[in-house]
Amino acid sequence: MTVRLVECSRGDQVRILRIDAGRGATLRLMNMGLGVGATAAVVQCSPLHGPLLLSHGGTEVALGYHLAEKILVEKD
Amino acid sequence: MTLTLLESPSVLSAPRARPPRARPLRVALAGNPNCGKTSIFNALTGARQHVANYAGVTVERRAGTCPLLNEPGELIDLPGTYSLNAYSPEERVAEAELLAGPDVVVVVTDSTQLQRHLVLLVQVMQLGANPVLCLNMADEARAAGQTIDVEQMERLLGFPVVETVGHRGEGIDRLVAAIDRAARNPVERHKLVLGEDLDRALDDIARALPPPARPEQGAAWVATRLLVGDQRQTRRVAALDGGEEAVALARLHRTRLEAATGCDIAVFVTERYFGFVDGLLREVRHRPRHVDTRQLTDRIDAVVVHRLAGLPLFALVMFAVFWLTFTVGDYPMGWIDAGIARLGEGLSQLWPEGSDSPLRSLLVDGMVGGVGGVIVFLPNILLLFLGLAFLEDTGYMARAAFLTDRLMHRFGLHGKSFIPLVTGFGCSIPGIMATRTLENERDRLTTMLVLPLMSCGARLPIWMLLIPAFFPPAWRAPTLWMLYGFGIALALLLALTLRRTLLRGDDAPFVMELPPYRQPTLRSVVLKMLTRSQVYLRKAGTTILAISILLWAATTYPKPPSYQVDAQLAKGELALAPEEVEARRAAEDLEHSIAGRLGRALAPVFAPIGFDWKIVTAMIGAFAAKEVFVAQMGIVYSLADGGQGTDSLRALLARDYSPLVGISLMVFLLIAAPCMATIAVTRRESGSWRWALLQLGGLTAIGYLLALVVCQLGRLVI
Numbered sequence: 001m002t003v004r005l006v007e008c009s010r011g012d013q014v015r016i017l018r019i020d021a022g023r024g025a026t027l028r029l030m031n032m033g034l035g036v037g038a039t040a041a042v043v044q045c046s047p048l049h050g051p052l053l054l055s056h057g058g059t060e061v062a063l064g065y066h067l068a069e070k071i072l073v074e075k076d
Numbered sequence: 077m078t079l080t081l082l083e084s085p086s087v088l089s090a091p092r093a094r095p096p097r098a099r100p101l102r103v104a105l106a107g108n109p110n111c112g113k114t115s116i117f118n119a120l121t122g123a124r125q126h127v128a129n130y131a132g133v134t135v136e137r138r139a140g141t142c143p144l145l146n147e148p149g150e151l152i153d154l155p156g157t158y159s160l161n162a163y164s165p166e167e168r169v170a171e172a173e174l175l176a177g178p179d180v181v182v183v184v185t186d187s188t189q190l191q192r193h194l195v196l197l198v199q200v201m202q203l204g205a206n207p208v209l210c211l212n213m214a215d216e217a218r219a220a221g222q223t224i225d226v227e228q229m230e231r232l233l234g235f236p237v238v239e240t241v242g243h244r245g246e247g248i249d250r251l252v253a254a255i256d257r258a259a260r261n262p263v264e265r266h267k268l269v270l271g272e273d274l275d276r277a278l279d280d281i282a283r284a285l286p287p288p289a290r291p292e293q294g295a296a297w298v299a300t301r302l303l304v305g306d307q308r309q310t311r312r313v314a315a316l317d318g319g320e321e322a323v324a325l326a327r328l329h330r331t332r333l334e335a336a337t338g339c340d341i342a343v344f345v346t347e348r349y350f351g352f353v354d355g356l357l358r359e360v361r362h363r364p365r366h367v368d369t370r371q372l373t374d375r376i377d378a379v380v381v382h383r384l385a386g387l388p389l390f391a392l393v394m395f396a397v398f399w400l401t402f403t404v405g406d407y408p409m410g411w412i413d414a415g416i417a418r419l420g421e422g423l424s425q426l427w428p429e430g431s432d433s434p435l436r437s438l439l440v441d442g443m444v445g446g447v448g449g450v451i452v453f454l455p456n457i458l459l460l461f462l463g464l465a466f467l468e469d470t471g472y473m474a475r476a477a478f479l480t481d482r483l484m485h486r487f488g489l490h491g492k493s494f495i496p497l498v499t500g501f502g503c504s505i506p507g508i509m510a511t512r513t514l515e516n517e518r519d520r521l522t523t524m525l526v527l528p529l530m531s532c533g534a535r536l537p538i539w540m541l542l543i544p545a546f547f548p549p550a551w552r553a554p555t556l557w558m559l560y561g562f563g564i565a566l567a568l569l570l571a572l573t574l575r576r577t578l579l580r581g582d583d584a585p586f587v588m589e590l591p592p593y594r595q596p597t598l599r600s601v602v603l604k605m606l607t608r609s610q611v612y613l614r615k616a617g618t619t620i621l622a623i624s625i626l627l628w629a630a631t632t633y634p635k636p637p638s639y640q641v642d643a644q645l646a647k648g649e650l651a652l653a654p655e656e657v658e659a660r661r662a663a664e665d666l667e668h669s670i671a672g673r674l675g676r677a678l679a680p681v682f683a684p685i686g687f688d689w690k691i692v693t694a695m696i697g698a699f700a701a702k703e704v705f706v707a708q709m710g711i712v713y714s715l716a717d718g719g720q721g722t723d724s725l726r727a728l729l730a731r732d733y734s735p736l737v738g739i740s741l742m743v744f745l746l747i748a749a750p751c752m753a754t755i756a757v758t759r760r761e762s763g764s765w766r767w768a769l770l771q772l773g774g775l776t777a778i779g780y781l782l783a784l785v786v787c788q789l790g791r792l793v794i
């Protein structure tokens with residue numbers, strides 16, 4: 001099922017399909033291992049537009065709500 | 077895509093001729109954030125630069141010398157950087173250093189994260205640098221069951237590769253040997269294959285570069301920057317004779333490649349970097365199919381960054397830190413205090429009783445009373461830093477940033493600003509430096525301007541002096557905690573105001589890597605405490621000593637020609653015991669001194685917030701360094717009772733001032749007039765006096781107003 005990353009909840013496994021952020025943020029995400037095609041687990045998501053915590057390949061990455069809104073993922 | 081590591085003949089890998097070195101060897105340490113560069117630097121140089129378990133600890137270039145190297149030279153520690161297309165100010169520092177062409181670049185990587193960390197190595201290779209690859213955190217990689225065929229890797233890359241455990245100094249001897257080796261025989265050509273289409277485009281652009289823009293080694297890098305449309309490089313090349321052609325060619329290739337791949341050129345190039353790294357790792361890395369190095373971390377994070385429990389837990393941890401600072405710190409503080417009191421008495425006895433030798437007064441009142449009063453609080457300072465070391469070294473600091481992101485967002489900042497703010501609890505200066513990790517200039521300025529509201533370590537002695545003077549024991553730790561909390565709350569409100577007025581604009585996206593939890597080593601914690609003690613004592617022995625002597629002189633001289641009390645006694649208007657006469661004389665001395673007169677001239681300004689002239693003189697001294705407040709109060713009281721008093725300074729303050737004045741004083745000292753060094757750093761980091769003066773004036777005005785509110789409201793209520 002294709003959804004925005006912000007719509008995912010704790011424990012979901014996701015695969016990144018598209019990133020609609022600017023070049024800077026996209027490259028930064030790639031450097032943290034979250035490029036298109038990467039798979040990750042949602043470790044935490046906070047209520048009320050708080051940040052998300054993704055875990056993948058031994059790295060944890062915190063993502064602000066507004067950035068997570070721009071990331072399209074496939075979740076199973 | 078399959079990539080081989082076979083080299084193709086091209087301009088990009090043309091043999092280079094390095095001129096013989098005229099200057100000393102320069103070795104730079106580069107790598108992703110938090111991979112252990114500073115640990116390696118410390119191991120190589122014997123330095124004690126700050127190491128902590130989160131990304132963005134080092135924000136400045138730091139140089140040192142490594143005595144182990146064959147050739148004497150300079151070693152440079154750099155801020156962490158994910159790539160060479162710099163994004164934040166601290167990354168630009170690293171980029172600039174690497175572009176300046178050091179003789180050897182040690183690329184430090186976290187061995188458990190090679191698929192990401194080696195991307196920087198690829199860029200360093202494009203730059204034509206002379207690299208040594210350091211596979212750090214080899215212990216963690218081994219624990220996860222990973223093995224690297226180091227020899228095979230050296231063969232494929234063509235330069236030295238070394239495994240290390242930075243914080244324990246393992247493999248440092250091999251790293252030294254590798255640097256020596258690299259310095260002796262620089263790499264002739266790099267074997268970099270990024271895919272046929274990209275390689276061909278880069279080669280094409282490189283060939284079109286006019287000779288001055290075609291450094292023997294870094295042509296691939298310049299070509300790449302032109303291809304992705306980097307503005308700085310494009311402008312530089314376009315300005316050269318024949319440069320327009322290369323720029324036009326780069327634009328052509330960009331359009332073509334973007335059309336063919338359907339994605340942004342910079343993203344495409346970065347994907348190819350990852351492709352190269354994948355190909356390399358396939359040939360040298362062996363590891364179990366499924367490894368989960370983060371099990372422990374994920375499990376801890378399920379609790380620690382819990383959506384509801386996380387923030388209260390953080391508040392509790394901070395409370396524990398302050399409670400420790402107070403209760404545990406009180407014992408050793410008592411011992412030191414007693415020791416210093418005895419020193420004062422001992423020194424006093426070198427002179428006959430009642431002597432008014434200026435030297436005795438300088439030693440006993442000025443130095444012991446002033447500096448001694450500051451040194452007393454060393455244990456408390458150490459405990460505070462112990463608490464901060466715990467936050468930093470375990471990895472909890474980065475979690476705090478995550479937890480506070482939502483809150484910070486409400487106030488126009490984001491979670492990343494929280495780390496500089498917490499660093500400010502130690503000292504505002506490294507806190508302001510740490511704002512370099514913020515990409516957005518407005519976020520950075522806002523954070524910098526409100527940062528002095530984080531109560532720094534130099535203010536802790538003031539709280540340690542004032543809180544017990546005015547609050548009963550059970551209230552002390554909570555009061556300290558509330559004081560810090562008040563500082564944070566005010567900082568957030570001010571940040572919001574700034575973001576709504578002077579520094580309006582969109583907020584930058586928040587992305588941050590969280591490190592795995594690590595157990596702090598005893599060695600690193602002890603070392604940090606030692607370093608802190610040295611810093612504190614050195615400051616007490618230099619700055620504070622010097623200012624104390626100045627203030628002592630200003631509080632002692634000039635002496636009045638005659639005493640009113642003597643005249644009154646002679647006229648028979650008064651009948652006083654000899655001690656009382658002494659006390660009156662001392663009081664007249666104080667009032668007649670420069671400090672006394674200055675204090676009294678300014679007193680009307682501060683009367684509405686409850687301060688008398690003594691506090692005013694101490695406040696002026698505190699502008700130089702916050703601890704001086706404590707020193708000057710010590711001097712004034714030591715002079716006032718002629719060094720005879722046995723009451724502690726706390727008791728004397730409680731006698732002379734009401735708790736309301738105490739609170740007003742704390743509010744004012746927390747907010748107003750950050751110290752001179754802070755103003756100077758704000759000036760440097762913001763690039764203009766305007767911001768530094770705004771910080772000074774704004775905070776002082778707010779401090780005065782709030783103290784006024786406290787004082788006036790308090791008087792109504794009481």
Ligand SMILES: Nc1nc2c(ncn2[C@@H]2O[C@H](COP(=O)(O)OP(=O)(O)OP(=O)(O)O)[C@@H](O)[C@H]2O)c(=O)[nH]1
Binds near residue numbers: 107109111157212469
């Ligand atoms: N297990 C393990 N931990 C290490 C090793 N090297 C460093 N560390 C720890 O990793 C953390 C980061 O170390 P630093 O030396 O500050 O890393 P850095 O690369 O300088 O970090 P930045 O300056 O933020 O870019 C600290 O907690 C170190 O104690 C290692 O080889 N193994």
Ligand SMILES: [Mg+2]
Binds near residue numbers: 113115127134156
């Ligand atoms: Mg560092």
